[in-house]
Amino acid sequence: MTNPTAAELIARSNRLGADPKNTNYAGGNTSAKGTETDPVTGEPIELVWVKGSGGDLGTLTEAGLAALRLDRMRALVNVYPGVEREDEMVAAFDYCLHGKGGAAPSIDTAMHGLVDAAHVDHLHPDSGIAIATAADGEALTKEIFGEKVVWVPWRRPGFQLGLDIAEIKDQSPQAIGCILGGHGITAWGGTSDEAERNSLWIIDTAAAYIAEHSKTEPFGPALEGYGALPTAERRAKAAALAPTIRGIASADRPMVGHFTDSDVVLDFLACAEHPRLAALGTSCPDHFLRTKVKPLVLDLPSSASVEDSVARLKELAVTYREDYQAYYDRNATPDSPAIRGKDPLIVLVPGVGMFSFGKDKQTARVAGEFYVNAINVMRGAEGLSTYAPIDEAEKFRIEYWALEEAKLQRMPKPKPLATRIALVTGAAGGIGKATAKKLAENGACVVIADLSLEKAQEAAAELGSTDVAVGVQVDVSNAEAVQAAVDAAVLAFGGVDLVVNNAGLSLSRSLLETTEQDWDLQHDVMAKGSFLVSKATAKVMIEQELGGDIVYISSKNSVFAGPNNLAYGAAKADQAHQVRLLAAELGEHGIKVNGVNPDGVVAGSGIFASGWGANRAAVYGVEEKDLGKFYAQRTILKREVLPENIANAVFVLCTSDLSHTTGLHIPVDAGVAAAFLR
Ligand SMILES: NC(=O)c1ccc[n+]([C@@H]2O[C@H](COP(=O)([O-])OP(=O)(O)OC[C@H]3O[C@@H](n4cnc5c(N)ncnc54)[C@H](O)[C@@H]3O)[C@@H](O)[C@H]2O)c1
Ligand SMILES: [Zn+2]
Numbered sequence: 001m002t003n004p005t006a007a008e009l010i011a012r013s014n015r016l017g018a019d020p021k022n023t024n025y026a027g028g029n030t031s032a033k034g035t036e037t038d039p040v041t042g043e044p045i046e047l048v049w050v051k052g053s054g055g056d057l058g059t060l061t062e063a064g065l066a067a068l069r070l071d072r073m074r075a076l077v078n079v080y081p082g083v084e085r086e087d088e089m090v091a092a093f094d095y096c097l098h099g100k101g102g103a104a105p106s107i108d109t110a111m112h113g114l115v116d117a118a119h120v121d122h123l124h125p126d127s128g129i130a131i132a133t134a135a136d137g138e139a140l141t142k143e144i145f146g147e148k149v150v151w152v153p154w155r156r157p158g159f160q161l162g163l164d165i166a167e168i169k170d171q172s173p174q175a176i177g178c179i180l181g182g183h184g185i186t187a188w189g190g191t192s193d194e195a196e197r198n199s200l201w202i203i204d205t206a207a208a209y210i211a212e213h214s215k216t217e218p219f220g221p222a223l224e225g226y227g228a229l230p231t232a233e234r235r236a237k238a239a240a241l242a243p244t245i246r247g248i249a250s251a252d253r254p255m256v257g258h259f260t261d262s263d264v265v266l267d268f269l270a271c272a273e274h275p276r277l278a279a280l281g282t283s284c285p286d287h288f289l290r291t292k293v294k295p296l297v298l299d300l301p302s303s304a305s306v307e308d309s310v311a312r313l314k315e316l317a318v319t320y321r322e323d324y325q326a327y328y329d330r331n332a333t334p335d336s337p338a339i340r341g342k343d344p345l346i347v348l349v350p351g352v353g354m355f356s357f358g359k360d361k362q363t364a365r366v367a368g369e370f371y372v373n374a375i376n377v378m379r380g381a382e383g384l385s386t387y388a389p390i391d392e393a394e395k396f397r398i399e400y401w402a403l404e405e406a407k408l409q410r411m412p413k414p415k416p417l418a419t420r421i422a423l424v425t426g427a428a429g430g431i432g433k434a435t436a437k438k439l440a441e442n443g444a445c446v447v448i449a450d451l452s453l454e455k456a457q458e459a460a461a462e463l464g465s466t467d468v469a470v471g472v473q474v475d476v477s478n479a480e481a482v483q484a485a486v487d488a489a490v491l492a493f494g495g496v497d498l499v500v501n502n503a504g505l506s507l508s509r510s511l512l513e514t515t516e517q518d519w520d521l522q523h524d525v526m527a528k529g530s531f532l533v534s535k536a537t538a539k540v541m542i543e544q545e546l547g548g549d550i551v552y553i554s555s556k557n558s559v560f561a562g563p564n565n566l567a568y569g570a571a572k573a574d575q576a577h578q579v580r581l582l583a584a585e586l587g588e589h590g591i592k593v594n595g596v597n598p599d600g601v602v603a604g605s606g607i608f609a610s611g612w613g614a615n616r617a618a619v620y621g622v623e624e625k626d627l628g629k630f631y632a633q634r635t636i637l638k639r640e641v642l643p644e645n646i647a648n649a650v651f652v653l654c655t656s657d658l659s660h661t662t663g664l665h666i667p668v669d670a671g672v673a674a675a676f677l678r
Contacts, residue, residue, distance in 0.1 A: 052103020257494015302351020
């Protein structure tokens with residue numbers, strides 16, 4: 001059963017974390033001290049429950065809490081070797097854990113354990129950080145909060161900061177909390193409610209003060225020509241620039257992207273001071289660990305053409321990488337971890353919006369959210385004073401902190417398709433849906449494109465949140481619709497690098513029964529459709545310079561002359577030859593083009609359900625419900641082919657295991673000698 005003190009802490013944390021004004025995603029931590037019976041002695045013991053490393057306050061559960069013995073935590077003060085060796089204390093927390101200890105204790109555990117208050121909140125509110133990063137933050141703290149809130153100069157989080165805050169609390173009995181220079185706030189209380197009230201009072205009082213006293217144009221006057229483009233225009237420009245920008249962000253390692261054109265971002269970029277402020281970088285450790293010390297900012301007006309913007313972005317990327325290397329070289333010591341990549345994680349385009357990047361969609365999205373937090377912080381700080389983030393050397397000490405490095409090293413190995421963005425056509429059902437599922441399970445971000453938006457979105461929702469899969473509408477036989485779907489994919493995840501041409505349909509008719517419309521429909525959807533999709537996506541892939549995969553779901557019927565199959569079989573043969581032609585043409589860009597030849601996939605197939613099955617059953621003289629088994633008996637392996645079998649073949653073609661294979665067709669038909677390839 002959850003200890004009542006811990007239960008109270010979870011409820012308070014969830015309330016605080018639910019409102020973004022109080023703290024950024026996964027930022028800050030909370031704690032409560034209380035008693036429990038020691039199962040070993042039967043005696044009461046004092047414990048501190050504190051949010052563990054990594055989790056988010058808004059969704060905190062008991063599993064996210066670390067539980068430590070307070071007597072042992074406090075005893076650490078006696079063995080503390082001093083600030084130079086404060087990192088050693090993190091390992092010592094493990095010797096304070098109660099029972100199995102719950103979640104891993106975070107670096108802020110010392111502050112929570114050492115401050116002499118039953119309940120402590122450490123938060124990263126935009127309003128509080130605005131005061132914390134104002135050049136005269138100390139004076140502002142006095143002016144805004146009087147004696148109730150104490151200024152604590154910047155110090156990297158750790159044992160010493162915990163001792164500093166504990167001492168301040170002892171010396172300032174009237175204080176309810178403090179502003180941590182360059183970083184955030186900490187508040188405390190004798191009860192959980194009191195701590196929560198104090199936290200909210202500091203956050204709201206800071207926000208009200210900023211609202212009342214801020215200058216009218218904290219980011220300076222409007223910059224001529226840098227205003228937001230109209231929505232449709234800026235989305236189109238964003239989509240056109242996205243592949244270049246993803247390529248820039250992925251020069252050292254491939255990244256997934258997120259795009260936002262919220263007013264906060266567009267307003268910042270529309271004002272005169274944005275280049276100076278962006279160059280100063282973010283301040284709160286949480287912010288810049290996710291955003292890198294500073295963003296890359298395109299220094300062209302909103303009206304700049306796509307071509308000019310692309311050219312300038314490429315120049316700026318070179319400078320950005322040189323600057324980052326220089327920052328590393330200036331600050332690294334012999335025991336610093338190796339440089340982690342020189343590419344920007346945030347790219348700002350005036351009039352258009354912000355692209356943010358990460359190892360997966362969630363990380364990319366949160367990086368963008370954090371830069372919005374940073375813009376809010378800069379607005380507050382500049383409104384009252386001058387924005388003065390922590391200096392570069394301190395940023396480096398955080399970014400390349402041995403403890404941060406250890407956290408990164410502990411991360412689980414990425415899945416085989418991590419960072420890859422897949423577009424699967426006709427994926428609302430059947431083989432396409434099974435393929436989308438397989439790709440998503442293996443770490444890809446997936447765009448499900450199909451005729452019906454609703455069905456595409458339903459299929460995407462089955463795979464997970466919009467961080468995993470999104471549904472878009474497309475008629476692959478229409479060039480404009482294909483471009484719109486590719487644009488949507490690019491805006492959803494930053495780019496495209498794995499394309500599955502799966503959309504299709506099948507009319508089973510003899511030559512004399514086949515109408516001109518039948519012929520056109522088969523060829524429009526499959527031959528022309530996959531041509532259009534390959535064309536629009538290859539353009540993105542070539543611009544990204546990250547290689548890629550195009551897989552055609554062709555058919556046994558591309559090589560085998562089945563009965564009553566002219567239009568379908570001819571269109572499939574066309575697709576099969578596209579594989580060879582494009583493999584030859586796109587190889588120089590690192591794009592592999594391969595095909596899968598399925599046969600007899602009855603289960604889950606819309607093609608079979610909508611008449612083709614009945615027709616085939618009639619042709620072969622079996623009952624429709626037995627068609628799957630009939631096909632199985634025709635095969636060499638006597639196995640029924642399922643959509644998952646096709647999905648597995650697509651997956652294998654796109655993994656690094658087949659990195660040297662292009663122009664190949666894999667039959668997935670349980671063995672049909674007549675369709676053997678040679
Ligand atoms: N099922 C089999 O035995 C078999 C065998 C060989 C090849 N194939 C091929 O596999 C692919 C998938 O077939 P399935 O059996 O899963 O069929 P399915 O009908 O379940 O899936 C096809 C999907 O394509 C979509 N689609 C059709 N026209 C489209 C268009 N113009 N634009 C966008 N989407 C469109 C449909 O809405 C549907 O969701 C097809 O290309 C098919 O020819 C299937
Ligand atoms: Zn913090």
